[in-house]
Amino acid sequence: xxxxxxxxxxxxxxxxxxxxxxGGPFGGGRAGLGGDxxxxxxxxxxxxxxxxxSYHPPGSIATLQAYERAGRHSPWRAVTPKWQAEIGVSGFxxxxxxxxxxxxxxxxxxxxxxYGNDPNPGGLHDAYTRLVCGDWWDEDPYSAHYNELVxxxxxxxxxxxxxxxxxxxxxxxxxxxxxxxxNNNPIVRGADAPGSGIFLHAWIGEPTEGCVALPxxxxxxxxxxxxxxxxxxxxxxxxxxxxxRA
Numbered sequence: 001x002x003x004x005x006x007x008x009x010x011x012x013x014x015x016x017x018x019x020x021x022x023g024g025p026f027g028g029g030r031a032g033l034g035g036d037x038x039x040x041x042x043x044x045x046x047x048x049x050x051x052x053x054s055y056h057p058p059g060s061i062a063t064l065q066a067y068e069r070a071g072r073h074s075p076w077r078a079v080t081p082k083w084q085a086e087i088g089v090s091g092f093x094x095x096x097x098x099x100x101x102x103x104x105x106x107x108x109x110x111x112x113x114x115y116g117n118d119p120n121p122g123g124l125h126d127a128y129t130r131l132v133c134g135d136w137w138d139e140d141p142y143s144a145h146y147n148e149l150v151x152x153x154x155x156x157x158x159x160x161x162x163x164x165x166x167x168x169x170x171x172x173x174x175x176x177x178x179x180x181x182x183n184n185n186p187i188v189r190g191a192d193a194p195g196s197g198i199f200l201h202a203w204i205g206e207p208t209e210g211c212v213a214l215p216x217x218x219x220x221x222x223x224x225x226x227x228x229x230x231x232x233x234x235x236x237x238x239x240x241x242x243x244x245r246a
């Protein structure tokens with residue numbers, strides 16, 4: 001088990017073994033990976049769990065904890081303590097729709113490119129893109145580039161702007177972030193689109209529009225810990241949905 005170090009604080013997290021019994025299907029909605037919305041793919045050896053006792057936790061505050069395992073048949077072991085995380089203003093939803101302010105439930109891949117408005121922090125195992133003026137996340141469900149990063153000339157207002165995020169202007173939320181692949185492969189567009197632009201980003205001091213937010217020191221710990229070879233995933237839902245831990 002690798003311990004995560006809080007840089008500059010001299011703290012090393014060496015959580016005891018924590019075996020996860022994964023929950024089964026719950027409610028409706030489109031699966032994140034496979035037929036069981038809360039199944040973890042066999043190739044994943046890094047797992048981020050975001051959970052709360054109910055769909056609508058007070059203040060939209062949930063718990064985030066990271067786990068890893070040596071191989072597909074090995075037990076999961078916690079590598080961080082339980083941290084507070086902000087989720088969507090509408091809480092968790094099993095069936096999300098674009099713009100409803102909820103955090104989708106299920107298990108999803110974590111994108112293999114990091115983004116941010118600040119310089120590369122170093123220590124990342126994934127490629128990093130520093131945002132510049134004109135970088136938008138297209139959140140118009142009728143757009144050809146829905147749920148994608150799109151660059152337009154600085155000062156230009158794209159046709160999808162009314163729905164979308166001007167990423168370079170979000171300096172509090174997006175010093176750094178990872179994309180949670182909650183509507184990918186394929187991307188579903190149109191009236192029934194389940195949403196876009198769901199990120200793991202920095203704490204903003206209030207509920208998000210569906211993203212998961214951590215204080216910046218903890219966020220950087222997680223982003224630096226993620227490795228492409230570990231095929232990391234994130235599991236989000238109520239405590240009963242994501243499973244029990246002993």
